[in-house]
Amino acid sequence: MAETVSKRVAAPVFELKGRMATLTVVRLLTTDVSAFAGQLAEKIGEAPRLLRGAPMLLDLEALSSADIDLGAITAVMRDLGAVPVAVRGGGVDAERAAEAGLGLLTADNEAPRREEAPACGATARVVESPVRSGQQIYARGSDLVVLGAVSPGAEVLADGHIHVYGALRGRALAGVQGEPRARIFCTALEAELVSVAGRYQVSDRIDEALRGQPAQVRLDGETLYIEPVCSYRTEYSLNG
Amino acid sequence: MSKIVVVTSGKGGVGKTTTAAAIAAGLAREGQRTVVVDFDVGLRNLDLVLGCERRVVYDFVNVIQGDARLHQALIKDKRVDGLAILPASQTRDKDALTDEGVAQILDALREEFDYVICDSPAGIERGAHLASYHADEAIVVANPEVSSVRDSDRVLGLLASRTRRAELNEEPVKEHLLLSRYDPVRVEKGEMLSVDDVQEILAVDLLGVIPESQAVLNASNAGMPVILDEDSDAGQAYADVVTRFLGGERPHRFLAVERKGIFGRMFGG
Ligand SMILES: Nc1ncnc2c1ncn2[C@@H]1O[C@H](COP(=O)(O)OP(=O)(O)OP(=O)(O)O)[C@@H](O)[C@H]1O
Ligand SMILES: [Mg+2]
Numbered sequence: 001m002a003e004t005v006s007k008r009v010a011a012p013v014f015e016l017k018g019r020m021a022t023l024t025v026v027r028l029l030t031t032d033v034s035a036f037a038g039q040l041a042e043k044i045g046e047a048p049r050l051l052r053g054a055p056m057l058l059d060l061e062a063l064s065s066a067d068i069d070l071g072a073i074t075a076v077m078r079d080l081g082a083v084p085v086a087v088r089g090g091g092v093d094a095e096r097a098a099e100a101g102l103g104l105l106t107a108d109n110e111a112p113r114r115e116e117a118p119a120c121g122a123t124a125r126v127v128e129s130p131v132r133s134g135q136q137i138y139a140r141g142s143d144l145v146v147l148g149a150v151s152p153g154a155e156v157l158a159d160g161h162i163h164v165y166g167a168l169r170g171r172a173l174a175g176v177q178g179e180p181r182a183r184i185f186c187t188a189l190e191a192e193l194v195s196v197a198g199r200y201q202v203s204d205r206i207d208e209a210l211r212g213q214p215a216q217v218r219l220d221g222e223t224l225y226i227e228p229v230c231s232y233r234t235e236y237s238l239n240g
Numbered sequence: 241m242s243k244i245v246v247v248t249s250g251k252g253g254v255g256k257t258t259t260a261a262a263i264a265a266g267l268a269r270e271g272q273r274t275v276v277v278d279f280d281v282g283l284r285n286l287d288l289v290l291g292c293e294r295r296v297v298y299d300f301v302n303v304i305q306g307d308a309r310l311h312q313a314l315i316k317d318k319r320v321d322g323l324a325i326l327p328a329s330q331t332r333d334k335d336a337l338t339d340e341g342v343a344q345i346l347d348a349l350r351e352e353f354d355y356v357i358c359d360s361p362a363g364i365e366r367g368a369h370l371a372s373y374h375a376d377e378a379i380v381v382a383n384p385e386v387s388s389v390r391d392s393d394r395v396l397g398l399l400a401s402r403t404r405r406a407e408l409n410e411e412p413v414k415e416h417l418l419l420s421r422y423d424p425v426r427v428e429k430g431e432m433l434s435v436d437d438v439q440e441i442l443a444v445d446l447l448g449v450i451p452e453s454q455a456v457l458n459a460s461n462a463g464m465p466v467i468l469d470e471d472s473d474a475g476q477a478y479a480d481v482v483t484r485f486l487g488g489e490r491p492h493r494f495l496a497v498e499r500k501g502i503f504g505r506m507f508g509g
Pocket of ligand 1: 362
């Protein structure tokens, strides 16, 4: 019977893993395909190692008209060796995206807020107000220090470390450009999700004993460690 | 110096309209010229809570569309001197409010009133945005439950980023928290968040706590802002709120479970 057959062959042949990856965003400013082709060829010519084979997100939000030939744009990109993987904005729906062989990203809540306290030097961005549900703060190229709490439904990101002196109840993603040495430090760990360089852990999987406690999150090899701040690399680990 | 104050929440049904009516009446009673504006176009009910639903001729949308002048649409309260209401339209939807129209009307109201209280619709969409956009101060109403507190948190974030003050980089909107429908018995049983829990999460100034009270329903059925029911717990709690809002000091009340005497135990259950 089908059921037993499918059971016998049920040894997994793949695993699904959630990873946060960085994508090169191609923000289109025109619907003119040939103009785009010309300039893209030039850009890729300037930095072939960086751009050839690079996964790219096609961002249509800056376009005033939704009237764009997605198929032609992606064909141009592929011809030039780029790898368009997803599209967002421009009123494109999942169906149109799929026709062009792309995934669809929704743009909800993506725009980082800008009106926080300015970064103090290049080393860290300091946020003095609480980070509230629905807000997203990204410290590009630096560490992020949050003096208040990060609410459930809020998201803080940094290319470097993240320090949270209030309770960390939302999501915190350190090293979002791939820096594996980035860490997250907080005085009370109640996070929905923590991530370093794309490795993440959700709240469900965080040890109850650490809930509400001062903690740090760091990456060692491929393993994400969530541990008390004070430890001298004791054996305390959650999933290692 | 006239002020625009939005009463907002994110989550629906938490007590915004009840609060807007009570505070507006309380401010007027203190001698402040006050107008309360219903931004809940399509679901107007501020006029019901204030008992003037039978005197509505023109509304907010009529004024915006130029079908009536502001003065024709304003309704003077019969009980409290110095209190006026600008009703919402029941027949239109929120798209009938334009950015410029709202700005013009609020500017005109500022000229004549000390306080312009904006009763926001629920949600964070256009209607709520318009109600909050021009605010100088905000009273964020929350109930002591997780979803309401979460929504209030979201709204506080929007007040800090999407208002006129935020966009012009002016001094931020002054935020107040009003915790409503507070039931100390259920808090004690752990069925509701406590005042401390909520303050811990939201980290804003606590303007007041309004108890869950039958008086609110009675008052709204009678078409009267509950603050005028001076014997009721909710009425007194709102009176404290108004005093604090005007800079006075009042201890918070109605936070603890009332221990019942022998009568209470015999009859109250
Ligand atoms: N302190 C209170 N005790 C008991 N009932 C209350 C209290 N405050 C409000 N209510 C009741 O809760 C209901 C909703 O109140 P209200 O209309 O003021 O909320 P709202 O936030 O304006 O709702 P909406 O989001 O639909 O505009 C009403 O029936 C009201 O009588
Ligand atoms: Mg209402």
